[in-house]
Amino acid sequence: MTALGALIRRDIRIALRIGGGALIGVLFFLTVVVLMPFAVGPDLALLTRLGPAILWLGALLASLLTLERLFTSDHEDGSLDLIVMSRTPLELACAAKALAHWLAAGLPLVIATPVLGLLLNLDATATGAVALTLLAGTPALTFIGMIGAALAVTMHRGGLLLAVLVLPLSIPVLIFGVAASQAAIVGPLPFGAPFSILCALSLVSFVIGPFAAATSLRNGLD
Amino acid sequence: MSLIDLANPTRFLALTARLLPWLALATVVLLAAGLYLSALAPDDYQQGATVKIMFIHVPNAWLSMFVWGVMSIASLGTLVWRHPLADVAAKSAAPIGASFTFLALLTGSLWGRPMWGTYWEWDARLTSVLILFLMYLGLMALWRAVEDPTRAARAAAVLTLVGAINLPIIKFSVDWWNTLHQPASVMRMGGPALDKSFLIPLLVMAIGFSFLFVTLHVAAMRNEILRRRVRSLQMLQARAYATSAPAGDASGQVVGAA
Numbered sequence: 001m002t003a004l005g006a007l008i009r010r011d012i013r014i015a016l017r018i019g020g021g022a023l024i025g026v027l028f029f030l031t032v033v034v035l036m037p038f039a040v041g042p043d044l045a046l047l048t049r050l051g052p053a054i055l056w057l058g059a060l061l062a063s064l065l066t067l068e069r070l071f072t073s074d075h076e077d078g079s080l081d082l083i084v085m086s087r088t089p090l091e092l093a094c095a096a097k098a099l100a101h102w103l104a105a106g107l108p109l110v111i112a113t114p115v116l117g118l119l120l121n122l123d124a125t126a127t128g129a130v131a132l133t134l135l136a137g138t139p140a141l142t143f144i145g146m147i148g149a150a151l152a153v154t155m156h157r158g159g160l161l162l163a164v165l166v167l168p169l170s171i172p173v174l175i176f177g178v179a180a181s182q183a184a185i186v187g188p189l190p191f192g193a194p195f196s197i198l199c200a201l202s203l204v205s206f207v208i209g210p211f212a213a214a215t216s217l218r219n220g221l222d
Numbered sequence: 223m224s225l226i227d228l229a230n231p232t233r234f235l236a237l238t239a240r241l242l243p244w245l246a247l248a249t250v251v252l253l254a255a256g257l258y259l260s261a262l263a264p265d266d267y268q269q270g271a272t273v274k275i276m277f278i279h280v281p282n283a284w285l286s287m288f289v290w291g292v293m294s295i296a297s298l299g300t301l302v303w304r305h306p307l308a309d310v311a312a313k314s315a316a317p318i319g320a321s322f323t324f325l326a327l328l329t330g331s332l333w334g335r336p337m338w339g340t341y342w343e344w345d346a347r348l349t350s351v352l353i354l355f356l357m358y359l360g361l362m363a364l365w366r367a368v369e370d371p372t373r374a375a376r377a378a379a380v381l382t383l384v385g386a387i388n389l390p391i392i393k394f395s396v397d398w399w400n401t402l403h404q405p406a407s408v409m410r411m412g413g414p415a416l417d418k419s420f421l422i423p424l425l426v427m428a429i430g431f432s433f434l435f436v437t438l439h440v441a442a443m444r445n446e447i448l449r450r451r452v453r454s455l456q457m458l459q460a461r462a463y464a465t466s467a468p469a470g471d472a473s474g475q476v477v478g479a480a
Contacts, residue, residue, distance in 0.1 A: 158367075167356075212380050216380045
């Protein structure tokens with residue numbers, strides 16, 4: 001347990017320091033949201049309607065951008081080999097790394113959502129709904145993306161491949177995230193149903209992600 | 223004759239060399255019979271002659287999912303039993319599956335134009351098949367991204383199995399998403415509700431296309447085995463060249479043996 005705690009603390013520390021790139025994700029998130037009005041026009045009513053979708057897309061792309069660093073930096077300096085060889089089960093180590101990545105790169109996206117909601121003319125209810133769905137959904141994006149990050153770790157240009165592999169798998173998360181936000185804002189469906197499924201998707205990804213990632217890492221590094 | 227006997231690539235090659243002409247013949251006969259029966263099938267009272275696209279479209283759609291199933295079983299063979307031919311089977315199935323998926327999308331699109339008035343509709347079934355197609359392409363990209371075949375096989379096996387778990391989730395989520403955005407009006411051909419005059423040609427075509435898949439798959443597996451042999455021979459040759467030729471030898475150019 002102490003080993004996993006140390007791993008989480010180390011990963012967060014590295015991610016938040018210079019060159020870690022965790023906060024680049026938030027910057028990218030901001031950029032995507034700022035670009036949208038240029039693309040669809042400065043119509044506030046339209047932006048309100050598209051708001052949840054824009055925020056979810058931005059968060060999805062931002063988390064994809066930071067995922068590439070999940071294993072590559074450890075692979076470059078050799079610490080990934082040590083993690084694989086240590087007595088801690090690799091599945092747990094992968095889960096710990098994903099948790100650290102979410103705390104450093106996923107949670108800031110959720111925290112940034114209220115500010116970005118202002119830019120898209122979302123009211124307090126809508127902003128709260130989007131932030132809540134992102135809080136429930138971004139862990140799933142991280143844990144599903146971890147599979148792609150583990151597959152891409154031993155390849156050149158792995159990051160390009162990561163996007164192609166991970167995006168189809170994250171479509172359900174996007175669907176239910178946006179659906180739950182829309183349900184909270186306009187109805188007609190209750191917020192609870194899609195939100196429960198979103199939480200369920202996160203829980204499923206907690207199970208599948210670490211095992212698939214650990215398998216890919218073992219195969220990629222031997 | 224069991225799966226373990228087929229684990230020897232040489233025996234596999236010998237067996238399939240005898241089998242392949244018969245498979246090809248069965249495919250041709252079945253598809254010819256199926257096309258003939260399809261041509262004889264009556265026109266639909268609503269759709270007219272366009273209903274005949276179904277006889278091509280539905281088998282392709284079935285096979286698009288069936289091939290992912292075949293790859294999933296092969297992936298288990300790679301990861302669990304370390305069967306030497308499992309990754310060959312998985313690798314050679316991916317492009318064939320992608321082709322079936324593409325044909326299903328294409329024929330469906332051509333059928334949709336006269337029936338629904340549009341080539342593309344964000345209908346639940348169409349959307350989930352499109353995502354399946356993207357996943358096939360991603361899988362093929364992964365196969366091509368890693369140079370060492372065995373390592374590529376394990377990576378692809380993980381992705382195939384994750385995809386197998388995810389495909390029902392995607393299907394279900396897209397279905398659900400579509401209840402939010404009701405499409406204009408989508409007619410559905412219920413399988414059991416199909417009249418005999420359509421059902422029999424459809425089944426013959428489906429069996430014919432399945433044989434087509436088996437034929438192409440076996441042929442592709444043979445090619446893949448031979449490709450790997452060529453690759454290992456090239457590596458042996460390069461190694462022999464690198465160890466035998468003294469450094470600075472001017473007799474030939476350097477062979478990339480790194």
